Amino acid sequence: MIPFMILERKKSQYQIESEYYRIITEYGIENEFGNINDFNILMQIYSGAMREIGTKLENLDEEFQCRRIPNPIHHMESRLKTFESILGKLKKNNLPITLRSIQHNLYDIAGIRVICNYRNDIYSVADMLSKQPDVNVLRTKDYVAHPKPNGYRSLHLIYTVPVFLTDGPHVTPVEVQFRTIAMDYWASLEHELRYKNQTSDHHYEQHSRTLINCASQLDEIERMMQSVHDDLNEQN
Numbered sequence: 001m002i003p004f005m006i007l008e009r010k011k012s013q014y015q016i017e018s019e020y021y022r023i024i025t026e027y028g029i030e031n032e033f034g035n036i037n038d039f040n041i042l043m044q045i046y047s048g049a050m051r052e053i054g055t056k057l058e059n060l061d062e063e064f065q066c067r068r069i070p071n072p073i074h075h076m077e078s079r080l081k082t083f084e085s086i087l088g089k090l091k092k093n094n095l096p097i098t099l100r101s102i103q104h105n106l107y108d109i110a111g112i113r114v115i116c117n118y119r120n121d122i123y124s125v126a127d128m129l130s131k132q133p134d135v136n137v138l139r140t141k142d143y144v145a146h147p148k149p150n151g152y153r154s155l156h157l158i159y160t161v162p163v164f165l166t167d168g169p170h171v172t173p174v175e176v177q178f179r180t181i182a183m184d185y186w187a188s189l190e191h192e193l194r195y196k197n198q199t200s201d202h203h204y205e206q207h208s209r210t211l212i213n214c215a216s217q218l219d220e221i222e223r224m225m226q227s228v229h230d231d232l233n234e235q236n
């Protein structure tokens with residue numbers, strides 16, 4: 001994930017194309033993916049959808065700053081799923097490896113993470129976006145109200161937004177993950193634990209239990225901080 005406004009160091013076109021052709025040869029999918037332009041056009045639509053939703057969130061963020069009211073958004077990050085990771089997900093789920101299958105089955109090609117200051121901010125920012133007339137909610141997974149057994153908490157929404165191209169609107173999904181700073185802090189460490197475990201970590205079970213415990217303590221701390229924050233803002 002890269003923060004907004006910071007330019008990613010771009011790979012050269014040559015590097016991108018040679019990697020692309022290496023991957024399609026590895027997968028034996030030259031027939032369907034032989035023309036890199038078709039794939040690029042599809043990715044351009046996802047990138048457009050990510051910009052549409054990103055701009056909506058940036059507009060809200062700017063309005064909070066102008067109105068000098070407590071800003072619920074701490075920061076945002078965005079990413080497009082890589083070609084390799086798209087193919088990996090199709091393969092893992094036994095889905096056809098075609099452009100059409102990407103469009104029909106994967107809703108997280110474009111992803112935005114919104115890191116909020118307080119727990120209630122997650123729901124208020126998600127609501128502000130959900131209510132916009134050109135945005136639709138395709139799916140909601142509330143891991144804040146219902147944390148995963150490993151302790152993972154975040155609110156995931158799949159939005160769809162139209163991207164207008166020369167041939168008309170393309171209604172495109174964008175996955176938005178809303179979480180607090182504490183949830184983000186926890187998820188980074190849990191991700192590191194899972195990633196490291198693929199190599200070697202003899203303490204995996206023990207660390208997993210510690211993380212479940214940390215998640216519930218962070219949850220408790222967030223509730224207390226929310227209540228102080230609410231109280232301070234009621235008095236103002």
Ligand code: GTP
Nearest residue numbers: 089108141148150152156177186187188190191192
């Ligand atoms: P994916 O195949 O991972 O996209 O799963 P899914 O389609 O069932 O979606 P889900 O909403 O469960 O999770 C999507 C994304 O949320 C992941 O790609 C991660 O970024 C994040 N996520 C979900 N579960 C966890 C978790 O247990 N730990 C961490 N660190 N991140 C998670």
Ligand code: MG
Nearest residue numbers: 107108109175
């Ligand atoms: Mg995903």
